Amino acid sequence: MWSRSRLTLAGQFLLLQLSVLLVVLTVAGFVTVQQADSAFRDDRGSRLRSAAENLANTGAVRSGLQERYPPEEALASYAGDVRDRLGADAVYLLDAGGRQVVGPNPTEEGEQVDVGDGSILEGRVWTGDVRERGRPSLAALVPVLSDTGDQVGIVMVAERYPGWQARLERSAPDLAVFLGLGFALGAVGSFGLSRLIKRRTRGLEPAEIGALADQREALLHSIREGLVAVADDGRITVVNDTARELLELDPAVGPGTALLDAALPPEVVAVLAAAGDVEEIRDALLVVGGRVLVVNRTRVRGGGVTGGVVVTLRDHTELLALRSEVRARESVTETLRAQTHEFANRLHTISGLLQLGEHDEAAAAIGTIVRRQAAISDRVRARVEDPQVAALLVAKSTVAAERGLAVELVGEETLPRLDADLAADVGTVLGNLVDNAVDAVAGQVAGQAGQAGDAGVRVRLWYDGAAAWVEVADSGPGVDAAERELVFERGWSSKEPVAGGRGIGLALVRQVCQRRGGEVRVGTGSPGAVFTAVLPGGRA
Numbered sequence: 402m403w404s405r406s407r408l409t410l411a412g413q414f415l416l417l418q419l420s421v422l423l424v425v426l427t428v429a430g431f432v433t434v435q436q437a438d439s440a441f442r443d444d445r446g447s448r449l450r451s452a453a454e455n456l457a458n459t460g461a462v463r464s465g466l467q468e469r470y471p472p473e474e475a476l477a478s479y480a481g482d483v484r485d486r487l488g489a490d491a492v493y494l495l496d497a498g499g500r501q502v503v504g505p506n507p508t509e510e511g512e513q514v515d516v517g518d519g520s521i522l523e524g525r526v527w528t529g530d531v532r533e534r535g536r537p538s539l540a541a542l543v544p545v546l547s548d549t550g551d552q553v554g555i556v557m558v559a560e561r562y563p564g565w566q567a568r569l570e571r572s573a574p575d576l577a578v579f580l581g582l583g584f585a586l587g588a589v590g591s592f593g594l595s596r597l598i599k600r601r602t603r604g605l606e607p608a609e610i611g612a613l614a615d616q617r618e619a620l621l622h623s624i625r626e627g628l629v630a631v632a633d634d635g636r637i638t639v640v641n642d643t644a645r646e647l648l649e650l651d652p653a654v655g656p657g658t659a660l661l662d663a664a665l666p667p668e669v670v671a672v673l674a675a676a677g678d679v680e681e682i683r684d685a686l687l688v689v690g691g692r693v694l695v696v697n698r699t700r701v702r703g704g705g706v707t708g709g710v711v712v713t714l715r716d717h718t719e720l721l722a723l724r725s726e727v728r729a730r731e732s733v734t735e736t737l738r739a740q741t742h743e744f745a746n747r748l749h750t751i752s753g754l755l756q757l758g759e760h761d762e763a764a765a766a767i768g769t770i771v772r773r774q775a776a777i778s779d780r781v782r783a784r785v786e787d788p789q790v791a792a793l794l795v796a797k798s799t800v801a802a803e804r805g806l807a808v809e810l811v812g813e814e815t816l817p818r819l820d821a822d823l824a825a826d827v828g829t830v831l832g833n834l835v836d837n838a839v840d841a842v843a844g845q846v847a848g849q850a851g852q853a854g855d856a857g858v859r860v861r862l863w864y865d866g867a868a869a870w871v872e873v874a875d876s877g878p879g880v881d882a883a884e885r886e887l888v889f890e891r892g893w894s895s896k897e898p899v900a901g902g903r904g905i906g907l908a909l910v911r912q913v914c915q916r917r918g919g920e921v922r923v924g925t926g927s928p929g930a931v932f933t934a935v936l937p938g939g940r941a
Contacts, residue, residue: 418591419591422588422591441563445539446541448487449489449528449540449559450528450558452483452486452489452541453542453543453557453558454526454543454556456479456480456483456556456558457543461476462476462479462494462554462556463545463546463553463554465494466502466545466553467554473502476494476503477507480492480493480494480503484558487558488560489559489560490533490559490560491504491505491538491558491559492557492559493505493514493556493557494554494555494556495514495516497522497552497553498513499516500512506534514557515531515533516531516542516555516557517529517530517540521544521555524544524546526542527541528541528542531557531559533561537561537562538560538561539559539560539561539562540557541558541559542555542557543555543556624641625643626713626715627641627646627648627694627714627715628643628644628713628714629673629711629714630701630709630710631660631674631709632709635659635660636657636659637655637656637657637658637660637663638656639656640654643714647694647716648663648665648669649689651663660673660674668687669687669689672685672687672696672698672712681698681699682696682697684696684697685698686908686912687714688912688915692716692717692916693912693916694714694715694717695714695717696712696713697713698711698713699711699712717912750766751763751766754766778795780810781794783815784814784815784816784862785810785815785816785862786815786817786818787818787941788818789824789825789827789828790816790824790831793831793832794810794831794835797831797832797835797839800839801839801858804839806839806842806858807857808857808858808860809858809859809860810860810861810862812862814861814862814863814865815863817864817941818940819864819869819938819940820939820940821941823917826913826917827862827936829909830871830914830934830936831860831862833907834873834906834932835858835860836906837873837906837932838858838877838930839858841875841877841929841930842857842858842875842876842877842929857875858873858874858876859873859874861874864940867939868937868938870934870935870936871932871933871934872932872933873932874930874931874932875926875929876929878928878929879928879930880923885922885923888907889907889910889911889921890908907921910934913936917936918937921935
């Protein structure tokens, strides 16, 4: 129940500002009263001193203090006249030692009177604060001199300081105006500050802000996606554990570190940089070390102002492996479908020959089928020792044959048995390059009837320099020099768009090669295009 009645953060700031303002105004009022006292001392002090000097120069007072003539009653009348005319509280006539001769209370005659710092006893005029009958008073003391110049007495004219009430009443008009104006301005400023704080904190209270900060830290370090935030000045403001792992950041790199000091490759810095007119990025691919990352970059916007970028990173390596496996399954499915169609036709032919009683012809047809399949398998197995790559090449040859095209294995080199991971990547690269070449040649044949006899795909495989080499050439239209880099961009394709999109196969080939530290390039054949891929890796 208590927590509900607590002041909001804006209310706490408002109360604090008003409290400080009251203290400042109180001090200002005290200083104003003190200044009024100083003005009282300056104004009344000069008048008291003038009256005391006139009284000290009166002949009757001089002779009376020197010879006690005229009598003290006459001296008291002189003092009373000065007191009444000036409006002072007390007028004293003292002897040269500071003892009372005439004063407000005749019973205190002969008693010592407070004469300030004592300089009057040395014959010097003095004005200052004294204790007159136990109360603070302002007094002017003037020595009384004889005809020979000797000090024979002292004249003291005193006036009590006004009380606090009188001082405030005297300063009230000006003090009320200035203090009221100051309080009003301070209250308006405090209220404006409290509203500004509330707006800047989005109406959140300190406990809520602290809870959000804790939740933010827990969220940043629990999500599996990498997250990096970079300010406009190029400094990293947020980086979670996953981003550190994906970008292989040094442990010393953290919030506050300049992006250029993080020892990142230039292409990574270009993606993370927030300076200038930064465009948003959606599902871009970035190779960092041995990983293929999917990058998304968003500009931070709030209140119409932009400030920095937030970049998310996903490890695409596992997805890439899964996609390769799916494409391998699709290739097998296509091969089985093509073989099913082909064998169905051949079985129908054999069945018809048997029904016609042409047993010798049926046997000859069966022998031809066996020899052709054996020739294809033997030709591939003689040059490709790795079973995964050999099986893929046989399957692709069968699919191409169904489209009236030949996949020919050229060159004198052989491909040995490879490491399992390398064999899978070679299969991904080879399958995509062969599919791309078959599509190019099939499109060329469809556009130029009668030239199918020269159409085909040539494949060359070998292992050299601790790397597997894949070369696929086709007799298609080739690739223009201006498009040789574009063909490897994800989503780019010269073909008609289809459901699911195009421009994935060659981009995938480059990703696989770069992930292994290799490369893929395209050149010009005679005719058509020649794609050459290098995949570093070990043999089995």
